[in-house]
Amino acid sequence: MIAVTGAAGFIGSNLAHRLARDGCELLLVDRKPTVEKLPNLAGLTIANVLLHDEFLDRLESNRVSPDAVFHIGACSTTTEANWPFLVETNVHYSQRLWNWCAARRRPFLYASSAATYGDGRQGFDDRTHPSLLRPLNLYGRSKNDFDAWALRQAEPGRPAPPRWAGLKFFNVYGPREQHKGRMASVVWHAYRQIRRTGEMRLFRSDDPAIADGEQRRDFVFVEDCIEHMLWLWKRSAPNGLYNSGTGTARTFLDLTCAVFAVLGREPCISFIDLPGDLAGRYQNHTQADMSRLHGAGYARPPTSLEEGVRRTLRDA
Numbered sequence: 001m002i003a004v005t006g007a008a009g010f011i012g013s014n015l016a017h018r019l020a021r022d023g024c025e026l027l028l029v030d031r032k033p034t035v036e037k038l039p040n041l042a043g044l045t046i047a048n049v050l051l052h053d054e055f056l057d058r059l060e061s062n063r064v065s066p067d068a069v070f071h072i073g074a075c076s077t078t079t080e081a082n083w084p085f086l087v088e089t090n091v092h093y094s095q096r097l098w099n100w101c102a103a104r105r106r107p108f109l110y111a112s113s114a115a116t117y118g119d120g121r122q123g124f125d126d127r128t129h130p131s132l133l134r135p136l137n138l139y140g141r142s143k144n145d146f147d148a149w150a151l152r153q154a155e156p157g158r159p160a161p162p163r164w165a166g167l168k169f170f171n172v173y174g175p176r177e178q179h180k181g182r183m184a185s186v187v188w189h190a191y192r193q194i195r196r197t198g199e200m201r202l203f204r205s206d207d208p209a210i211a212d213g214e215q216r217r218d219f220v221f222v223e224d225c226i227e228h229m230l231w232l233w234k235r236s237a238p239n240g241l242y243n244s245g246t247g248t249a250r251t252f253l254d255l256t257c258a259v260f261a262v263l264g265r266e267p268c269i270s271f272i273d274l275p276g277d278l279a280g281r282y283q284n285h286t287q288a289d290m291s292r293l294h295g296a297g298y299a300r301p302p303t304s305l306e307e308g309v310r311r312t313l314r315d316a
Contacts, residue, residue, distance in 0.1 A: 001025045003066035005052060005097075006073030008033040010177040011111065011169070013040035014222045015070060015229065020044055027066055029055040030073060036179035056093070059100050068233060071097050071110040077183055078115060078139045079278070090142035095149065101161040102153070108161040109229055112147050112241060114170040114218070114286050115140030124218075125289040126168055126243045136283065147241055154239060163239060165232040167225065170245035170288050174222030174312050185219075186252060187312055190259040199268040200256045207284050212271045213256075215284045216249035221308035227300055228293065237296035245288025246302035258309040 002019055006012035007028035016026055026047035033041065041049075050058065052073060058064040075089045094110060101108035117124050118134040130148035135141045147166055154160045173185035180188075190200045204212045228244045231237075253269065260267045274282055303311075 001027050001048075001064075001066045003027040003029060003055070003064075003069045005029040005055070005069070005071045006111070007049075008037040008040050009072065009076075010040075010174075010180060011172060011222060011225060012070075012072035013037075013176045014174060015072060015226050016041075016044055016047070018223075018226050018230070020047065027055075027064065034179065040176045040179070052093070056096055060096070065104065066106065068107040068109070069097055069101055070229065070233075071108065074111060074143075076113075076139065078137050080137075080139055083138055083142075086138055086142040087145075090139075091146045091149070094146050098150065098153065098161065098164075099159070101164070102159040105162050107163040107233055109165050109167065109233055110146075110150075112166040112168045113140060113143045114168050114243070114245070114288065115283075116144040116147060116168060117283075117286065119283065120285055123289065124243065124245075124287055126241045126292050151241075160239070163233070163236075165229075165237075165239065166241045167228060167232075167244040168241060168288070169225055170218040170220050170243070170286055172220050172222050172225055172244075173308065175315065176222075186255055187219075187259060187309055190256050191263075191313055191316060194259060194263055194265065194268075198265075199270060200259070201270050201272045202252050202256065203274050203278075203282070204271045205284065206274055206282060210284055213253040213269065214251050215282075216251050216287070217283070218245040218247070218249050218286045218288045219255055219305055219308070220245045220288075221303040221311070223311075224300075224302050224308075228298070231298050231300075232293075235297065237293075237298075240292075242293050243288035243290055244293075245286075245290060247288055247290040248302075249285060249287040250305050254305060255309070258306045259313070261306070262310050262313050 008030040028049045130144045173187040225244045
């Protein structure tokens with residue numbers, strides 16, 4: 001039995017569906033799913049479901065014992081300002097799962113984030129120690145704090161899961177993210193805006209050296225992230241932190257034009273100012289250094305942005 005936390009969310013539900021197709025018995029863990037999230041679980045017939053607090057209680061009282069834990073659940077709102085809530089949700093909960101997997105000798109794979117890299121001045125290399133990184137928001141800080149804790153726990157002589165990996169997800173997009181609202185990918189925002197208004201509004205650049213729409217992100221299709229996770233679970237790659245991206249930065253204009261192309265429309269794009277809560281905290285450039293994963297033996301090429309957008313929207 002494989003446990004997946006955050007199973008009703010975007011990445012977690014896509015992972016659960018992939019594991020189900022592979023014939024795995026699943027233990028799906030999440031907070032009480034909202035009406036908007038329930039469609040993400042449709043079709044998962046070989047699964048048990050637990051609320052996230054109940055899952056911890058049952059783990060620590062030896063009433064459930066999964067063969068591996070994929071910890072995707074978190075508060076992923078990048079504008080969240082409640083630091084104690086982020087610490088409890090993104091750090092302490094993760095520590096308790098780590099400790100259980102270490103004691104029971106079970107694999108532990110968890111979601112970190114490219115938000116840990118901040119403005120990118122230290123680069124986007126997953127071998128950079130978390131102590132050198134300066135996230136731009138509290139969400140990124142909480143993820144970075146847990147990464148640093150995990151590396152300390154993994155030092156020789158301390159208890160750690162026999163196989164573990166923290167995946168620094170870059171700008172993930174794909175199916176089953178319609179519930180995310182403001183936190184949904186630009187692919188979904190573009191799709192909705194274009195169908196509703198005929199145009200797409202992008203944020204103006206807040207950097208004089210970058211033209212409007214030329215901000216670049218490493219946009220990665222969710223199925224590629226799942227391939228990274230499953231490969232690290234099944235192979236004897238070194239334990240540690242791994243970037244989960246494509247290794248190529250593309251512009252927001254590229255992405256938006258890809259959505260227009262899928263819809264069969266000519267691009268119509270305008271620009272708006274950054275909202276106040278994003279000013280000074282917006283990543284204008286991200287690009288995963290994928291050399292560590294490739295060096296461990298992973299060789300599958302990433303899905304192109306245009307193909308990923310097409311596959312995301314084909315059933316929308």
